[in-house]
Amino acid sequence: MATRTAIKALYHHGNLETALVDAAIVLVREYGPDHLSLRAVSAEVGVSPSASYHHFGDKDALVSAIGNVLFDRLAIMQEKAIAKVNGKGASASIKKFEEMGNAYFAWATSEPNLYRLMFGGFCEINMDEHESKAWNLLRDGLDELAAHGVIDKSARNGGEVIVWSAVHGASSLAIEGLMPPSDFPLVLKSIKRSLGIKSKD
Amino acid sequence: MATRTAIKALYHHGNLETALVDAAIVLVREYGPDHLSLRAVSAEVGVSPSASYHHFGDKDALVSAIGNVLFDRLAIMQEKAIAKVNGKGASASIKKFEEMGNAYFAWATSEPNLYRLMFGGFCEINMDEHESKAWNLLRDGLDELAAHGVIDKSARNGGEVIVWSAVHGASSLAIEGLMPPSDFPLVLKSIKRSLGIKSKD
DNA sequence: TGTACATCAGTGAACGCGCGTTCACTGATGTAC
């Protein structure tokens, strides 16, 4: 029954929690992490401001939920980029590693406001769940490089921190207009050099 | 005359602009860059909210002023750190370079809220004046390394972006609890490796 | 040195606004018999 469904859609939402998070992401993307308000998010979804309180204890809880979703999305973008790389040898593992970095940087710079929310101290990030998703990608990538003998043990050790620092730093500086995005290849090359991966160019 | 001075101190401030910026920094340091309000800043100084408008066109102008002052302070900290290094040879230039990085990281992690204001998209940074102060320090440091033959031309090229990305990234990740501060030496070592500077340890 | 006056640097009341959060409520849904 169309009426039934329409009423249901209007009244008992069914997916309010997800809808609120999605709407919040739309608003953050547009107006920035400061300037986010529960009332605006509720209005965007078409629900009363107080409805949110059935799903989130307070505004901070919503913001943290957003943060965790964004970490997921970023990781998914990276996974897609890796999946596009064909082959299995040492050079494929290098290519995957590069594409992971490129995907990260591309996502960050194309979504500056979302990236600011993630890393600007706005949200509590659930380390166990989401940091480790980003972290695991990086760890696996480095492990693969090590397994193919592309990097040695001493470079493997602490590689995650080294790589993430450089890529995150470049993303952040580019977003804030302190580094031209076109310089990212330089940063990527320096990361490879610091890990002992020879550049082809 | 004491009375005269007291009245003057109360009324015509003389240094309101500076006082507002200083008070704002105190408040940002404590409560974060979001949560800064012109009214709170004015109250902190002991002046009416509208007084600020004789010195700053709007809130954003004050925030940008803060940002520029903070970039200065950070650069000054680094200059102090460099100044403590004795000697003139190649190894002194390496030591200076390391201390510059350490000073940057130490300042950032000890003032997370100030650092967030600088790099969180809150303020317009006056590139010509202040970015170049940070930039010039880095440029000079790298030039000195090159002059002493510690790094070669290909490493010198683009060195600023590479170093700043890594150090800024590590600072930001540490502040957000995504990297233990004790890992910074690893990052510093990797920077040196990527520039071709041999680690002593 | 004293006075008149322009300018400077503040005051304080008021504006309209959007915010987070609360509360008593009610319509829709699911379940037990």
Place this chain on the structure above:
DNA sequence: TGTACATCAGTGAACGCGCGTTCACTGATGTAC
């Protein structure tokens, strides 16, 4: 299958608040003569 009722997922009005900004104003200061 039908009914009674508990629970779920919303409504909407209201709260008190702090905000950025404006405006007409006034006391203090500096300057010209």
